[in-house]
Amino acid sequence: MLAGDTPIPRDGGGPVFAEPWQAMVFALVVQLQERGVFTAEEWAQALGAEIREAIAAGGCRDGSDYYERWCDALEHLLIAKGLASHDGVDALAASWVRAAEATPHGTPIRLENDPQRRIG
Known part of the structure; x- marks a missing residue:
C-alpha cells in the first residue's frame, strides 16, 4: 500500500x-x-x-x-x-510513437503496429 x-x-x-x-x-x-x-x-x-x-x-x-x-x-x-535502462525506455517510447503513427484513427494503438518492431 x-x-x-x-x-x-x-x-x-x-x-x-x-x-x-x-x-x-x-x-x-x-x-x-x-x-x-x-x-x-x-x-x-x-x-x-x-x-x-x-x-x-x-x-x-x-x-x-x-x-x-x-x-x-x-x-x-x-x-x-x-x-x-534509459536506452531501453527511450527505445520503447519511440516504438509506441511509431505504433501510434501507423495505427488507423479509431483503432487501439498496439505495440505490434510499430513498423520497425523486431520480432523474436
Missing part, C-alpha cells in the same frame, strides 16, 4: 484520474510496491524529487501534471534499481 502521506488528488475520498493511463500508472506503482520492488519510502522520495524538480524548472504548480511526475518517478526508480 502507498504511504499514508503520499499526496494523491482525491474526490470524495477516492483517487481522481482524468485519463485511463493515470489509473494504470497508479495501479502499476501500487502493484510494484506490494511485490517489494521498492518501498513506500523509496517511492515517496522518488516522487517528491520529481515534483520538486518540475516545480524548480517552472512546471505546473496546479497539480495538472501530477501523474506525469508519477511516470518520471517510476522510470527513474526502476532505472536506479537496474530493472530498466
